[in-house]
Every structure is written in structure tokens, then in C-alpha cells.
Amino acid sequence: MRDADRRSNLIQLKNVCKIYGSKDAAIHAVSDVSLEVEQGKTLALVGESGSGKSTTAQCLCGLVVPTSGEITVDGKNLLTLRGRELRDLRRRIGVVFQNPYSSLNPRMRVGKIIGEAVALSRKLTRRELRDVVIGHLVEVGLSEVFFDRFPHALSGGQRQRIAIARALALQPEILVLDEPTSALDVSVQAQIMDLLLSIKAAKGLTYIFISHNLAVVDSIADTVAVMRRGEVVEYGEVGDVLQNPKHEYTRLLLDSVMSTDPNWQFVPA
Template sequence: MTPLLKVDHLSKEFVVERTVFGRPVKTVRAVDDVSLEIGKGETLALVGESGCGKSTLGRLIMRLVDPSSGTITLTGQDITSLSDRSLKPVRRRVQLIFQDPFASLNPRMTVGQMVAEPLMLHDIVPAAKRTERVKELLQAVGLSAQHINRYPHEFSGGQRQRIVIARALAAEPELIVCDEPVSALDVSIRSQVLNLLADLQKQFGFSYLFISHDLSVVRHIADRVAVMYLGRIVEIGATEDVFGDPRHPYTRALIASIPVPNPGWRETTRPLEGDLPSPINPPSGCHFHTRCPYAQPICTTERPALVSSQGHHPAACHFQNELPAADDLMPVEAVDPRLSRLFGAFQALSTKEPAA
């Protein structure tokens, strides 16, 4: 079966310093030889620390940034080198939900004008029916049709993010890139927006590339998880496999860092030591070896391939089969059952945000 999106050996370099004559002196490889696939109706989460290249990869997939090398294929069509004119139909098929909903909305346009803009640009709905379609989209994301003439500053953060989602839905996309869509929202609102995204996916059948650094969110929304470190994918697999049996030391450190709301839980895993290396001058071999507690001499010289071993999901680690058991990296199992029931009850009661 042909995947909806296929990325092969994608890389992107940015010039950070030039000579007086314009010759590049220093470059940073924000995305380094990345390959992945997203199926139809699937949610692939892309996780990692800030600065690892997650957002850059999302923008490369949308062709907002031109790649330095590699290919991007959407339902069998190579979109890597399409012209701006040829990209117009691709723009409709791939939409973006930004991290900061207030910054991504035009303060001088009403909600109705912003949501109607994709309908007009792509000629999706006749002009006479656009207002009715905008009202339908607002209701689909949990807002009222009466909000159509309001401006962004009249809404809360969660409501503004719903407007951004409605605008993305207007184009009837096949893939939505969610770039930290709930990180700017209050904790009490995040579950509402996540539930909304899951419900819309079931209703319309599109796919998500869900970019996040919050693994507790990713665990509940993603079908598969790709872990990124300094521009490279270091582990990828089904969500239950990555969380239940992480094969890369960096993934284990990320999972162990998930906060656990249980005073009786005692963490037994050492946190990561050292700072994130500079992407301008990354370590040789395995980029993670400067912070890895299991590093060996081969890690400093030879880059590990992203491969599966002994029936496990793919990981880029020379010693993925020699790592100790990961039984103590299960924060979810350490949560007090009473807290889990309370959180579940809260989610059930807070499925819809009050209207402004």
C-alpha cells in the first residue's frame, strides 16, 4: 500500500556565517538524512528536545523550506522540486497548525474572513455558500456560528487554536502538520484540543504529523513515534513499542523525564548529563555519545544506522541489544490509580470549552 507521505534521505543545511565575498564559512545541518513514512489516517509523532530539527522537518515536508538533498513524495508524487505554481494544489492537501495561535491569526481580520480564505484561494466552495461553510467549520471545532464576525483578541487561547484548526480544515487536507499545537495552552485546555484533533481525524480520515516535546501527550494521540536528536531520527516505531521497550538511550532518557504525579514513585534512572551539543559543530559518530552512559569508542567514530535488530523496531544505536531492561522507565505504571481515575473523569467532563 502506497503511503500518504514518504520522505527519503532528506537533509537541510543553513548557512550561519559567510565571508565578505559571500562564501559560506559555517553551516548547520538542521535535518540530517531523515527517512520516514506516514500512512493514510495515521498519526506519526515527532519528538525530541528543542533545537533538534523537528519544526524544520515539518516545514520541509510542507515545502515552506527548500531541502538541500533528498526527496519528499506525497501519494506517489515527487513534490521536492515543484515550482510555486505547481505547489498550489499541494498546499491544499497539506496544512499546518501553528504553536502560537495568536501569532498565526491576522488581528485585522474576522474569524469568518480567515476561515473563508482557504475556501476562496482554492475555489473549494462557491462564494454564495462560503459563509454557511464557515459556520459549519466553526461548529465542527466546538465554536458557535455567532463567532463569525469576532476578532482574534476576543477569544481565549484554546478558542484561538480551534479557529486555527477550522482554517486548516477548510482546505480539506490529507495531511496536517501539528507543530506543538497544545504547548502554548493551559493544561486544563490541552486535553480538550487533543480530543478535538482525535475526533476530527476519525470524522475526516486525514493524517497527522504531530510535532511535540511532551511525551505524555504523544503517548495518548500517536500511532507511531519518531525520536529526533540533532537532526537525526534515532528511533522509530509503534507507540506501545517505543514506550514499552525503548531501544535507544536518548529515548529512555526522554521517557524517564516524564513527570509522575505520585509522591510514592522513586526514579531509578539517571537524568541526562551535560548540555545539548552545538548543531553547528556536532559530535562525530553518534551525535548522542557525549551524553550517553553506554557509549563505547566505536560510538565516537562510526555513525550507527537506523535499523531493526532481533525483531525490535528500528533504532540508531550500536548497542541497542545490550542495553539493560527498561522496566524502570514506565512512569505511567507508577501513577497512583486514584489519580488516573480522577484525570479520566476530568477529561470526560471537559470535552468542550465554554463559549466566549
């Protein structure tokens, strides 16, 4: 176990802002966002397109540099680290993107897609690397027959399983999941959600789960931050927010829920 296991809050965002454009034409993609995520818990970022939820997650991953604020992972400020310290911290964060059709290199076989990062981080023989990759394939519910296949030969659900396996390849502590089911057929969405829940339980991972669907959030999250126009308008335990929403925007999101679960319903407190 790393030192993070002994910390209450593995991730902290303090007054994070991201501004695009010039002073005269500034776009505030993220405005003064402060959040905390406990080790082994799931924080959901919810909001409509353009609300700032993906930009917030990208700041956490280091894909976007915030204009101001502080982001700490296990007590280390992501924005002040350099060199090897920064690379080591980034390895502890895996990312699964929304669209499995565009997030995988179509010219690379599955074995290379998953094994590329492993090969760069560990000295393994070709056989050892293959065994590691096959282990990750099995972990996401696929067999070794997929090792030599190209993404175009896979279904959407299979591609997303490959994307999840790639994110797990460096054994991260944190997974950022950017609407991982929204581009999939309805029949496959529940399977991927079950897979994510089982992986989290088995590995004790911490999730940042991005979604516009509060019904999906209800099944996976411990806490939820509702974002609108770059700001967090409501933040709390998922049960409290769903059953007793304080902000009108949260109520509008609940009214627009489309769930594949016939038993799910929003019952106001």
C-alpha cells in the same frame, strides 16, 4: 476517495537534509532523515527544542526547501513539482502552528481568517461562503457567533480551534500539527487533543504530530520518530518505543515526562 487511499504510504521522506549557513559555518538542522507515514495514521516527531522536528515538518509543508533528499506525497515528489501541480499538492496539507496568539492575523475577523483560502479556491456567493465558514466553526466546537469576532476577543483554546478550522478549510488529507497544545492552559489541552482525535476519526486524516512530550504522543500517535540534533535516533511503533526504548536519549525524554493524566506512567519492558 483519491488515489492516495489505495497507497500504503501516503508520505515518504528519503535522506532529507537541511543545512543553513556557509560551508565553513554550516548548521545541520536536519540530517539524512527518512520516514514513512501510512494513509490515515499519525506519525509523531519528538525531541527537545532544536532537535530538527519542526524543520522536518516545514520541509514537508513546503515552507522550507531541503538542501537534499526527496519528499513524496501520494507518489509525487514535492521538490520537483511546479506551478499548478505544486499548488494542488500543497492544498492537501494543512498546518496548525504552536502559538494561537501569533498564528492568527489580529486585524482580521474570524470569518475572513477561515474563509480567505476558501474564497480563493472556490467560486461562492457571499452567503455560501459564510455557510461554509460556519460549518467549519461548528466542526471545531464553536458557533456562528464567533464569525465576526477578532482574535483578541478569544481565549487561547478558542483561537486554536479557529486555527484548526482554518487548516481544515481546504479539506486537506494531511494535517501537520506543530505542538498544538503546548501554548495552552493545562485545562484546555485535553479538550484540543480530544477535538483532534475526533476530527481524525471522522475524516480519516493523516497526522504529522510534533511534540516534546511523550505522554501526549502516547495518546495520539501510531508511530514515533525521536529526533536529536537533526537526526532520527529512534523510530518505530509508539508502543514499542515507549515501552522498550533502545536509545538513551529516548529514555531521558521519558524520564522528563510531565503528564496531566494521573493514570499515565512509563513502565520499562
